[in-house]
Amino acid sequence: MVADGAQQSGNEIEIQAVSKVFGQGATAFHALTGIDLTIRTGEFFTLLGPSGCGKTTLLRVIAGFEHPSSGQLRIKGQDVVGQAPNRRMVNTVFQSYALFPHMTVAQNIGFGLKMLGRPRSEIETTTAEMMRLVKMEAMASRKPAELSGGQQQRVALARALAPRPRVLLLDEPLSALDLKLRKEMQTELKRLQVETGITFVFVTHDQEEALTMSDRLAVMSKGRILQLGSPHDIYHAPTERFVADFIGETNFLSLKVITVQGRGADLALPGGRIVPARIAEGVTPAVSEAVSAVIRPEQAQLVEAGTGDLLATVTGAVFFGTDTHIHLTLEDGQAFTVRRQNTIGQADPETGARVGLSLMPGALQVLRGS
Amino acid sequence: MKRDSHRWKWILVSPALVVLILAASGPLLIVAVYSVLSPGNMGGVSWDFSTEAWFRVFFKRDIFDPENVTLNADHLAVFQRTLWLSFQTTVICAALGFPTAWFIATRPVNRRMIWLFLITVPFWTNLLIRTFAIQELIRNSGTLNTALLWLGLIDKPLELMYTDFAVLLGMSYVFLPLMVLPLYAAMDKLDFRLVEAGYDLYASRMQVLWHVILPLVKPGFIAGSILVFIPSIGAYVTPRVLGGGRTMMLGNLIGLQFGQGRNWPLGSALAMVLLVIVVAALVFYLRITTRETGGRDGQS
Numbered sequence: 001m002v003a004d005g006a007q008q009s010g011n012e013i014e015i016q017a018v019s020k021v022f023g024q025g026a027t028a029f030h031a032l033t034g035i036d037l038t039i040r041t042g043e044f045f046t047l048l049g050p051s052g053c054g055k056t057t058l059l060r061v062i063a064g065f066e067h068p069s070s071g072q073l074r075i076k077g078q079d080v081v082g083q084a085p086n087r088r089m090v091n092t093v094f095q096s097y098a099l100f101p102h103m104t105v106a107q108n109i110g111f112g113l114k115m116l117g118r119p120r121s122e123i124e125t126t127t128a129e130m131m132r133l134v135k136m137e138a139m140a141s142r143k144p145a146e147l148s149g150g151q152q153q154r155v156a157l158a159r160a161l162a163p164r165p166r167v168l169l170l171d172e173p174l175s176a177l178d179l180k181l182r183k184e185m186q187t188e189l190k191r192l193q194v195e196t197g198i199t200f201v202f203v204t205h206d207q208e209e210a211l212t213m214s215d216r217l218a219v220m221s222k223g224r225i226l227q228l229g230s231p232h233d234i235y236h237a238p239t240e241r242f243v244a245d246f247i248g249e250t251n252f253l254s255l256k257v258i259t260v261q262g263r264g265a266d267l268a269l270p271g272g273r274i275v276p277a278r279i280a281e282g283v284t285p286a287v288s289e290a291v292s293a294v295i296r297p298e299q300a301q302l303v304e305a306g307t308g309d310l311l312a313t314v315t316g317a318v319f320f321g322t323d324t325h326i327h328l329t330l331e332d333g334q335a336f337t338v339r340r341q342n343t344i345g346q347a348d349p350e351t352g353a354r355v356g357l358s359l360m361p362g363a364l365q366v367l368r369g370s
Numbered sequence: 371m372k373r374d375s376h377r378w379k380w381i382l383v384s385p386a387l388v389v390l391i392l393a394a395s396g397p398l399l400i401v402a403v404y405s406v407l408s409p410g411n412m413g414g415v416s417w418d419f420s421t422e423a424w425f426r427v428f429f430k431r432d433i434f435d436p437e438n439v440t441l442n443a444d445h446l447a448v449f450q451r452t453l454w455l456s457f458q459t460t461v462i463c464a465a466l467g468f469p470t471a472w473f474i475a476t477r478p479v480n481r482r483m484i485w486l487f488l489i490t491v492p493f494w495t496n497l498l499i500r501t502f503a504i505q506e507l508i509r510n511s512g513t514l515n516t517a518l519l520w521l522g523l524i525d526k527p528l529e530l531m532y533t534d535f536a537v538l539l540g541m542s543y544v545f546l547p548l549m550v551l552p553l554y555a556a557m558d559k560l561d562f563r564l565v566e567a568g569y570d571l572y573a574s575r576m577q578v579l580w581h582v583i584l585p586l587v588k589p590g591f592i593a594g595s596i597l598v599f600i601p602s603i604g605a606y607v608t609p610r611v612l613g614g615g616r617t618m619m620l621g622n623l624i625g626l627q628f629g630q631g632r633n634w635p636l637g638s639a640l641a642m643v644l645l646v647i648v649v650a651a652l653v654f655y656l657r658i659t660t661r662e663t664g665g666r667d668g669q670s
Contacts, residue, residue: 065566085569098567102585111581112571163572 011077012167012199013039013062018071020057020223031057033223035071039167039201040216044193046202048210049220050246055203056095058220059169062201063092076166086115091160092169095176097152099144105155106131106140112163130158133192150181157189161196168193170202174209186213207247211235219243235296239280240368244294249325251300251336253293253364257285265366267293270332273309277364285366292367297325297339299363302349308356312336317348324348328357398645405638413632423635427643445623445640452620453647455537455609456602460549462542463598464591467549471590474550475557486554489547497544501611504540505531508612532614540608545601549594556590592659599655600648620644 020032032054039045047055060066061073064085073081080088091112099108110127118126131137134154144152153173160168170189174182190213193200204210210217211231218228219242227234227243238244241252255267258274265285267277277293285291305311312328315335321342326349328336338357340346349355405423407415427445432438474485492500507513508530515527530536560583568578584591606621613619618626620640627637 063570065569085566086572086574090570092567092570094563094567096561096563098561098563100564100567100582111568111573115568115572115574115577115581159571 010041011038012041012043012075013037013201014072014074014077015039015058015062016072018058018061018068018073020054020061020066021069030223032061032068035223035225037218037225037228039199042197042199043215044190044200044202044213046204046210046214046217047220048204048207048217048246050205053220054223055205055220056171057223059092059171059201059203062167063090063169064088089163089166090169091163091165091167092171093156093160093173095171095173097144097156097173099152099155099159101144104141104143105136105147108144108155109158109162111159116163126162130162133161133195134158134188149176150185153177153185157192161192161198164196165198167199167201170200172203172205174204175206182209189213211247219246221246237278237280237365238294238367239282241292241294244365244367249297249337249339250294251297253295253330253334253336254290255293255364257287257289257291257366260285260287265291267291267364267366269310270330270334271311275309275359275364276362277366278362279366280368283366283368293364294367295359295363295365297337298323299360300336300338301358301360302326302338302340303356303358305354305356308358310336310357310359312355312357314349314351314353314355316351319348328355330357401638401641404634405642407635409633409635413628413634415634420635423633423639426636427639448618448620448623449643449647451534451617452603453651455534455541455619456599456605458538459541459545459602460595460599462538463546463549464595466542467546467553467594470546471550471553471557474554475560482558486551489550492544492547497607498611500544501540501608504536504543505611508536508539531612532616534613534617536612537609537617537619540612541602541605544608545598548597548601552593552597553587553590556587556593560586588659592656595655596652599651603648603651604644620647 015035015037018032018035019030022029022031035058037058047058049055057066061068062075064080064083064087068081071081072079075088075090100111103111106127109130110123113123113126128137131140134157136151136154136158139147139151139155144155147155153176156173173189174185177185186209189200189202202210202213211234214231216228216230217234218225219234220226221242227239229237234243234247238247238250244250244252253269255269255277258266258268260266260279263279265277265279266274268274279285283291301308310330312330314326315329316327318325318327319342323339323341326338326340328338330336336357404415406419406421408418408420408422410416426442428442429439430442430444432440470489474482474489477485505512509515510527510529510531514530515524518524519527564582564586565578568582573581604621605619606625609617609619610622610625613622621644624637624640624644627633627640631637
């Protein structure tokens with residue numbers, strides 16, 4: 001059914017220059033623009049972005065519910081543009097779960113296999129196995145309306161996994177659950193992905209979910225992929241202001257470039273100190289140009305005034321339990337936030353106090369754009 | 371205090387009770403009583419108890435030898451035709467109504483009202499006029515036959531008038547909106563994401579229709595079938611105009627007894643039979659259609 005020649009390449013899904021336009025003429029909406037993306041076999045891949053960024057549209061293109069306006073889409077090396085959803089070995093866990101209300105839990109889970117024309121004995125064993133996998137054995141003869149949100153979620157997952165698809169698409173499946181259940185399901189999903197070895201493509205707007213679960217993730221905005229990489233790369237080496245801002249908390253500083261050598265640059269801090277910084281891929285800053293650089297709040301430390309890299313004035317402190325956010329103003333008026341791990345007996349710095357600021361070496365990163 | 375509110379309750383529901391007793395049960399009671407009386411000389415009834423009318427519903431006596439009793443084949447044929455035509459009408463309306471309702475339900479929300487409005491347009495014109503219009507279409511020198519003759523597809527006009535086909539055509543046309551509207555209401559509530567889920571789980575278009583859409587819009591089919599089947603059984607105007615005397619339905623047979631037949635008790639007895647058929651059909655239909663889904667809503 002599927003060409004196995006591409007198996008060695010390790011690429012499950014190859015997306016090339018895919019665009020999707022809804023409507024025509026002046027009212028046309030460009031949901032996806034020039035998407036290039038390769039998803040590897042067996043990885044947990046996340047599409048992350050705010051609502052309306054095109055992540056769900058991209059998922060629907062992979063599932064076959066939408067056809068790309070242009071571009072190519074291959075699953076396991078096979079061109080699937082124009083192929084109906086029921087012919088793709090790809091299953092979806094819908095945001096609304098979309099369980100069939102007139103069928104029992106077991107019938108829901110067995111539906112895919114039944115439609116594939118598998119023998120009854122196989123449907124029964126697989127359904128039982130799937131119910132065990134998601135811990136729903138006791139609910140086999142219930143109707144979806146008799147289940148809680150978390151249970152419906154598990155059934156939706158089991159239903160999509162039962163036909164053993166090559167790829168499982170998950171469209172914000174956890175967004176309807178409360179926080180505690182969501183955390184549980186995050187672990188559960190990751191476990192299922194590792195156990196089954198199926199490629200997961202997960203869509204979310206929750207940056208924490210994306211960071212904790214993914215092997216790799218793509219940050220999307222306005223129908224484009226802004227950055228693609230491991231959670232580590234995305235968090236520590238954002239290439240664009242949007243990515244840095246969307247994921248975690250960030251300090252943006254406008255700094256002047258002193259020298260540029262390869263992928264590194266020296267930047268002048270307010271107060272005159274010169275520090276090294278990394279340069280995001282595809283950026284070529286010019287000497288003596290003002291650039292936008294980022295540093296995470298936990299990558300700076302408060303020190304005695306007069307020592308460290310910067311001098312700052314405390315404008316406030318917010319207690320978060322595990323840590324405290326200390327808001328500062330630099331000498332040239334730019335705002336800066338430091339996150340400090342809390343220890344017992346440690347006093348918050350007073351508002352108006354003059355403090356020094358020491359930046360973690362190599363933490364500064366020059367962004368694309370300014 | 372409690373007695374007082376109790377009394378108020380009865381006063382408040384009394385208009386509804388009056389309507390129910392006088393307008394609904396009253397006439398029915400009169401029909402039931404008339405069915406066990408003897409026919410009057412010039413129509414009407416004479417107040418002598420008799421089961422002759424009920425007897426004559428199913429049997430007939432030889433004119434010259436009243437003791438010679440045979441089954442009334444004419445009446446039984448009318449019963450059979452009435453049920454069969456009504457059943458066919460329901461099936462045709464369901465077959466045509468489903469795609470129509472589906473078409474409307476899948477239009478953009480702001481356009482659906484226009485389509486629904488168009489569905490109700492026929493109700494604006496008198497039923498009799500519309501039935502005569504169908505007659506104009508299918509009669510021997512009517513539009514259809516003229517067109518087919520002109521095209522050379524037939525040599526002589528098709529005999530469509532005064533046939534079961536004509537009655538079926540007329541009734542299907544008249545009752546179609548009664549199937550479309552409840553079906554649309556059911557489809558309007560259908561979660562189209564379930565259709566996508568069906569496709570996602572390897573169901574073909576036919577399988578999605580069979581396993582997902584049809585079970586979910588079944589309440590619409592049940593409501594629509596009842597709304598079509600029941601008035602079909604009692605149809606009068608359509609079989610009268612399009613079926614003539616040859617393809618009589620139960621409604622026409624009853625009408626005949628009160629008119630030319632001058633046998634009001636027989637007409638009343640036939641009307642009671644009609645009532646029994648409708649109730650039986652309804653019970654039977656609800657039985658078979660709710661069996662599989664039984665317990666789903668927890669109702670019994």
